[in-house]
Amino acid sequence: MKFSPFFLLVILCLNCCKTNDWKKESSNPEFLHRSVKLMTDVMVHDIYSPPVASRTYAYINIAGYEAAIHDNPAYRSLAGQAHGLTAFPQPDKNKKYAFQLAAVNAILTVGKTMVLSEGRVDQFKEQILNEFKETGMPDEVFNNSLEFGNQVAQHVIKWSKSDNYKQTRSLPKYTVKDDSASWKPTPPGYMRAVEPHWNKIRTFIIDSAQQFKPTPPFPFSMDKSSPFYHEVLDVYHVVAQATSLQTEIANFWDCNPFKLNINGHVMYASKKISPGGHWINITRLACKRQNADFVRSAEAYARLSITLADAFIGCWHEKYRSKAIRPETVINQYIDQKWAPLLQTPPFPEYTSGHSVISAASAVVLAKLFGNNFAFTDSTETEFKLPPRKFKSFDHAAQEAAISRFYGGIHYMSSIRNGLSEGNEIGLYISQRLNTRSRNTDIAVLK
Template identity: 50%
Template sequence: MNRNIFITLAFTFIMGLGFWLNACQSGNDNYKMLADNPELVHRGMRRITDIMRHDIFSPPQASRIYAYSAVAAYEALVPGYPDYRSLAGQLNGLTECPKPESGAEYCYPLASVTALMKVGKNLIFSESSMTDLEETIFEEFQAMDLPEAVYERSVKFGQDVADHIIQWTKSDNYAQTRSAPKYTIDVKDRSRWVPTPPQYNDAVEPHWKLIRPWVLDSARQLKPIPNIPFSEDPNSEFTKAVRQVYDVSKTLSDFEKESALYWDCNPFEVDVAGHLMVATKKISPGGHWVNITGHACRKVNASIIKSAETYALVSLALADAFISCWTEKYIGNLVRPETVINRTFDPSWHPFIETPPFPEHTSGHATISAAAATILTKSFGEPFEFTDSTEMIFNMAPRTFKSFYEASDQAAMSRLWGGIHYHIANEGGRMNGREIGNYIWNKIQTRTQ
């Protein structure tokens, strides 16, 4: 009798163990499916955008944060996808990243978002907001029933990659530019940029040309076309360009006004009421294109690795485009239309949107929009219709575009409609941005085949 009971208990234990092992295997398969979710990367990039909007980073600074964060996300993910290759050795100064332990199991999406969030948190001010996202995402991964060893190993790997990227950031000259001499205003030279109303802010990032490029070999590798030479001759090409800005401002259509506002993306803008100035805290122009990247990835149901790859390439294009554009701005130091118009023929004139605080040529919006649009066009093809809802948080309706280039061209033209750029600055930026985007697409290899 006792022997029969023992046999029955043993049989029950063995059967239960088998069911338990099967359940564990099923759980493993389930976590892999749940973790392979591109929304994890989308949410991380969006949180960085929201934090930078709150902290009011300048557009060039924001592009730097996007680039490092997106590269971290990609580098921690790529070991799990044999068809993709690392960016180490392809980006200036980026040495070989940490490697996962051979034969060990990892949840690479967990490693990826860990790296993204740690790098992002290292580069922003409002760390608590990123910590909130970390806690939420880590709880979601824990709810996926990952084996504890896999969870801990994956988080550690993501942190190791993040630490490697953070170390890389320290050699890009950013810290040195924080203590560089202040931009000198030369009021005697009427061709040079001077601060503009209503804030009369200091020049933004006058030493950005010293930042190490990501893919370009130097800040001046791909030079934009120069500005029209300054002249106060009423019959000069420069005066004609100034007059065009003024004349266009007098006949703006509703669409042109709405477009100027839609693409404004000025983190420095303030609402003025008497002596009171309130910061609007708009998304940066680079942030707008990071959002468009998310729209495109979601439309085609891009995988997590495809999404991370696209964010990385777009962010690199934005970052190098800002370096190229900002270098030209402070070499030319060209005066803004608002200043010339007020001096010469209409002291009371002001542009439809606020003039941002840096020299005129070339247009940053035109340059970075064209660079991002080029990467996205190469990634998803043309035509590619998409709806952009980035500005809904500012009570502006979504816009549908037939292609990325249609959107970037509209962004460029919006600066003329807004009254803050001469047409050649928009065209020069548009051409330079496309050249930069094509260069990055052709140089950086993210696939093994």
């Protein structure tokens, strides 16, 4: 049977369109955003502490980034930049891939090894892989991509096992001291100190946990003329006189992964997103608002996650170095036995404010990616029944996140101010040293 040239041309065009359709559909960054959000949801369900969540975000998003970048020569590998990270496996030049699928597979494969609810990851993975298949992706490309994603994931998993995390699981629990100035467990759960050995975790970009030591906290003193006493009174009064706006701000940035609620004789817990998870979601919102493609979104998650991880390591080093007592403990003992903070006091030392450190660091990194005056609406907390809030910039959001801890009655102002400075220094250091673009390409060029 003979076909006219016109008919053959039509068939050829249809085949080309079909090929382009699966390539276009599989490059949708929503595949990436949904995978990262799934990992957030699993960590919320599994009640991950903020430092542990930050470690998980770093490894999964580095894996996703490294698998995704091979379609674009403008991006550079993190190998040789992050401490202990060696060269990654490379795709076979004779094979065809969908690197977006490889990235999603890498994220979920690494993520599964770092959470308790493995079944939830498996269920989501089965669903999203089927969606990739439904784009019309050829079986050969599908299988090649899964294989490459697995190779990247195994490289990251092996690297993660050398960061001292496993060793810190068997170190001694924190010993509460009897002196007046040191941290004590607080109501209502009087929970033990969270991650007292986190400063032993290998850093990603910063030189060490103690590289960015903040100004020391004010010495403990209940002398009415002392700076410490005045800071305590400031916390006491701000909670007693809190405006509706201050209360709203405190609740919006609470980000307590395990809040204990008391109703009569019944105590129950509610789960919320971690502080790092909140900034991960802000990153997603920024990517979507600027229509960032798959690779650029993967880059944003990786840079932000690395910054979060290092910021938590640095902050936690200071927390267990200074061991500063929380306002709730001081106020209940010396000023008002019945006083309670607006927010539940977290179970670790006060200085410096973790929200302040990680928010300032995150703002620096995101401003480098999306601009200093990037206005956005933060809807992160809507799933926890809180209305969205609008911000003029990432720094604006960071400043509000920091002051929220003062309004909530769980931090002194010096902890917030010095925490912001500490986080800003960490963010600047990482932004200057972490290179995700080729030498002849700048971040601004690909916006």
